[in-house]
Amino acid sequence: MTFSICVREAYETTEGDSHHRFGVAVTTRLPGVGTLCPFVGEDGAVATQSLVNVDLGERGLAYLEDGLAVDDALEALLNADDAAPQRQLHGVGREGTFAFSGAECVDWFGHEEREHFTVAGNMLTGEAVLEATAANYAENAVHETTDPWTGPESVTDEAETDPLAKRLIDALAAGYLEGGDKREELPIQSAAVAVATTEHRDVVPPYNDLRVDATETPVDDLRETYALARRGYVDTLARYGDAFEDDSLEDLDE
Known part of the structure; x- marks a missing residue:
């Protein structure tokens, strides 16, 4: 269904x-x-879907925080799950990837592992959904390079690449255009994007954790929400950046 x-x-x-x-x-x-x-x-990212078991995501992250490799962590959870044949579970850790689609998931279903990312889906119009999602992200991936989106002083700079949240939304959009979820009888949809980093920031970008919970145009609405959150982040840093950096309201202009 996802x-x-x-x-x-x-x-x-x-x-x-x-x-x-x-x-x-x-x-x-x-x-x-x-x-x-x-x-x-x-320490990583995990997606749990098909017959959803939220515990797989929560415990998967906890295992990664404890130092387990992502394949060991998620495989162990599935081995202890009697409903594993109906699950889809995939994710990435600091050094690896993992993807699983149970044999009892609903067609079309499948997954793909690449060196730095995974894609998975079920109840889709076809394999082209995942192929388009993967191709779009791969074309725009930013790996082992200098990130221009760090620190309040750089947030308004022109950059050659978009923040990860924006690029992930674009990847979803590519899959959505290929048909996405096949259940057209269910018009109310949703979408979400979440990003975390090992880098400390005085102000966590609000566009790194966004959800659209009920709409008929989920990816377009998520893209619009991202744009507004991005603009709000720039405005916030312009007005309050020094206060956040100093951890003080003493010199704040009203």
Whole structure:
């Protein structure tokens, strides 16, 4: 009933510090997918779908935080899950990927693993949905490079690449245009994107955690929400950036 993408990108800040960022984006023909499917933290990203088991996402992240490799962590959870044949579970850790589609998922279903990302879906119009999602992200991936989107002073700079959240939404859009979820009798849909990074920021970009819970145009609405959140982030830093950096309201202009 869903298709999603999980990604890992390694990067350096403009000061030369090494970091990872992780992201998940998902859409489905049901309300509220952002409450069920995407899980992301400083050690990885996980998506749980088909017959959803939220515990797989929550415990998967916890295992990654404990230092388990993503394939060991998610495989262990599936081995203990009696309903595993009806699950889809995929994700990325700091050094690997994992993807699983149970044999009892509803057609069309499948998944794909690449070096730095995974895609998976079920109840889709066809394989082309995942192929388009993967191709769009791969074309725009930013890995092992310097990230211009770090620090309040750089947020308004022109950059050659978009933030990960924007690129994940674009990947969803490509899959959606290929047909997405096949259940046209269910018009109320949802979408979500979530991104986390190992880098500390005084102000966490609000566009890194967005959901559209009930709409007939989920990807378009998520894109619009991203644009508004991005604009609000720029406005916030312009007005309050120094206060956040100093952790003080003492010199704040009203």
